[in-house]
Amino acid sequence: MSFTDEQLERYSRNIILKEVGGKGQKKLLNGRVLIIGAGGLGAPAAMYLAAAGVGHLGLADADRVDLSNLQRQIIHTTSDVGLPKVESARLTIKALNPDVTVQTLEGLVTAENVSSLIKDYDFIIDGTDNFPAKFLINDACVIEGKPFSHAGIIRFQGQLITYIPHQGPCYRCLFPAPPPPDAVPTCRQAGVIGAMAGVIGSLQAMEAVKYLCGIGKPLTGSLLTYDALSMEFRKIKVTKRATCPVCGDNPTIVQPIDYEAPSCDLKP
């Protein structure tokens, strides 16, 4: 694969980096990243990956664009209200960079479809907003041996960790089981500043870029936490739990599980 003149210009700031170069840009163009959730986290992640020239992006989301999304979900615009989020996101990505092929799933990611969905991708970004989905993505990625970036945001706080197969802990090592519905507030209930989604979603995109290019060190074995009010980033070292039900010594979870959706999500 050789670059067109347009690509050389479009990606010149990537290619000029000695860590990336033409070789890294080719890896990006051949790269396949699945973004589950085209919302707060998924929006900046998808846009930066598209802009960087990640050649194949998958988007999965069941929702339609709502006016209250636009405070943070910068991949959607006012005229997109009412459109399926994956369609609105696809249009933005196509306008941003026609080099990118976009595959969309307008629907929920479930125990039934998650494994076949992630199979075709090199790296997965968890941009979901609820614990059943987060545990589902973790378990499927551990079982299928796929690297992924987990993240969560609320109010003025955010956190993320990267899982690479057979390296460091998975999300379930940190949290063995999801909390009961409504036990822990979600963004919908507690609020969040849009730039928080931008900070954390962009860090997820950075992890995907590093992974695809094979550069730097992934955020494995540490949970990076960000407190916007004190403007503090902390890296909390975490190790794999031998008793982890999915990546531990004697796994009891050998296929993805659908937990009940949180009841608060059923309300409009």
Place this chain on the structure above:
Amino acid sequence: MELIVSGVKKNYDGALTVTQLLAVEKVATPEYVTVSINEELVDQAAFETHLLADGDQVEFLYFMGGGRG
């Protein structure tokens, strides 16, 4: 006893279990918090019996669920 809690050195009177530290630190929803001591994750079942030692480095990990909606 001196502990390093969430990166901050603090002094505590007498011996404390993980459960007691969670109460002293007024951690919200302690039943859903993950605790690491000296970079090892502690089983929830051991919170009530695990005694903290002088110099222990304690971290609280919280569920954060937002992102998409």
